Amino acid sequence: MDSKELVYLLKIGIINENLEIYKGLFSDTLPSEIKDPYFIDAISFFNNLPDEHKRIFFSILRQVMIDSISNVLGVIDGSSSLEEHDGDFSLLYEGKSLEYLQDYFLSQFE
């Protein structure tokens, strides 16, 4: 697997897949089925949205997933740093270095 293949798999295996999971969770969960306070609030929030806003809600979740994965890849690439740490990360797949992950990842959404 090279860098481009990895970022493609992150897109389909995390972003696309989680989006389907969220759509199922928000659309199909009955308030009576849940006990977790966060989830009760979240389902009530979703059920109160007009249909057109449900579509926008999921597009926002998708963008938030893109942003957070991009930020992690930026840290791994070394294009962004965490606090005062300026040492180098390297990500290897089967011993082979993967680089420019953030750029390749974001180019899929342009």
Added chain:
Amino acid sequence: MDSKELVYLLKIGIINENLEIYKGLFSDTLPSEIKDPYFIDAISFFNNLPDEHKRIFFSILRQVMIDSISNVLGVIDGSSSLEEHDGDFSLLYEGKSLEYLQDYFLSQFE
């Protein structure tokens, strides 16, 4: 930096920081200032939420960030796999291997 330090920095440097950025963007952006269609929809969506639902909205965004970063760390750890690829990733910081990232990361939110 060891694994525990990295996941702490991902929490404060990505999740907490992005949450503040999103709060600022959604709360302080005037519709007249924006041209991007996604963002126009997103701001209109947010401005139509009752105040109590704005709080829930941000808690959902926080959970989505936690989920997606956790998923990436699971791939790096090898605890989840991408399609049919079952080779090993390794993440190094200054040549030193970082492991159990997903578990350490998620334990911060229990």
